[in-house]
Amino acid sequence: MRSTIAVGVACVAGAFMLSACGGAQISGTITPITSGNTATSSPPPTTSAQASGGGTDAGTGGGQTGNNGAQPAASNNPSNCKSSELKLSFGHDSDHAMQKTYTSLQFTNISQHSCTLQGFPGVSYVTGDSGQQVGLPANRSGNQGPTITLRPGGSTNAGLVIVNAGPFPADQCKPVDVRGLRVYPPNETAAMFLPTSGQGCAGSVGPLLTVSSVGTSITS
Template sequence: MKARVTPALALSIAAIGVVAGCSSGSDTASTTTTSTVVVSSTAAAPPRSTEDPGGGSGQAGGTTAPGGGPDAACRAGQLSGAVTADPDGGTAGATHSTITLTNTGSSTCTLTGYPGVSFVGDGNGTQLGAAARRDGSTATTVTVDPGRSASAALRIAQAGAVGGCDPVRADGLRIYPPDDRAAVFVRTTAYTACRSTTAQPLLTVGTLR
C-alpha cells in the first residue's frame, strides 16, 4: 500500500530542503580586499643648468620685491661686480676673497641672501666646474643706495688639491644677484678652475652684507 503525500506535506518537505540548502557550504565567509592607490601628479620642472642663480635665503624663492619701489630687488642690469683677494686672507689649500656688487643705477634697491657664483672660460662664457656652494650664514637684507655696495665672502680652494678636477685657467666669474636669472661678469685670469662639473666645488660663498 502506497503512502499518500498530501499537498501540505509536500510544502513542508520543500521548506526543509530550502533550509538545508542555505545551511550547507563553508563556514568561512568570503572576504574581498580593496587596495586604494593614490597617485600624486607633479608638473615637470624645466631643466636647469648647473649654475646657481642665487637665492634669497638659501631656499627656493626670494624675499624682495622684483618691481619698483623702495624695496625693489637689485638686478644685474643696475650692478657692477668685483672680486678682490683679501691681503691677509687664506688657509691651507684655499684663498679668501670678497665679492662686491655696486649699485650703478639711479634708484635704491635691496639685496638679500646669497649670490650665485661660478667660474667661466673658453672665451665664450662656458661654466667651468660646479657653482659655488653656500657657507650656511644667515641672510640679511642690505639696502644699497646708488653708488653704494654690498659684499660677500668668497673662499676659493686650490684646483690642484681636488680630485678629478681637470684644471683650466678661468676667464673670470659669473655672479648672479640673489633671485635673478641675469648675471654680472667679472673678468679676471687670476684663478684656476676645474673643467669637471662633478668635481668638488672650488667656490664657497657667503651672504651679502
C-alpha cells in the same frame, strides 16, 4: 690662519662649492683682481644665462645680518637690485691660507635709486669665448639674513673662498684654465662677469668655490 673678509659689499659669476684638501700651500694660479677689473653686466665671454636648468647657478635668497657699506633707503619700497644697476668687483680684503684664498664679491649700486639685495649670489667659473661653465656652482656658507638696502653709491659684500685646484689628482680634477667668474646677484637671472685667472676642475672634484650671503663674510 684665520681670516675675516670685510663685509661691506655683496659672489665672483654662475656658483661653486668649497672642496677641502690638505697639506699644500696655495699657488699663484688663482689671482683675484682687487682693483681695475669690474663688471656691470654680462660680458661677451658669457652665454645668455638662465635661472633654471642643469648646471646653472642663478642667485637665490638667504643671508646673515650686516649691511656694511649699505645706507638707509631713501625709498619706502625699493625693488630688488638688477644686474644692470650694479657694479661687480672683488672686495679689497684678500688673504691666503694653505690652499685657499679668502676674498669677497662687492656689489655697488650704480643706479639713481635705492634697491635691495638679500641672499646668496650664484657663482661659477667660466672659460672660453662662449662663457662655458667649469665645474660645479659655488657652495653656500651661512644662513638666511635680512634684506640689505643700497642707496645710490652704496655697496655690500658676499664672502668668497677659492680652493686651489693644484693639489687634486689631475685625473680626478681635469684642470681647466678659467677666464673669470659668472655671478648672478641674489634673486636675479641676468649674469655678470668678473675677470680673474686660475684653474677650475672639470672632473669629479667637488666645488672649488664657497660663497656667503650678501652682508656676510666667511672665516677660516
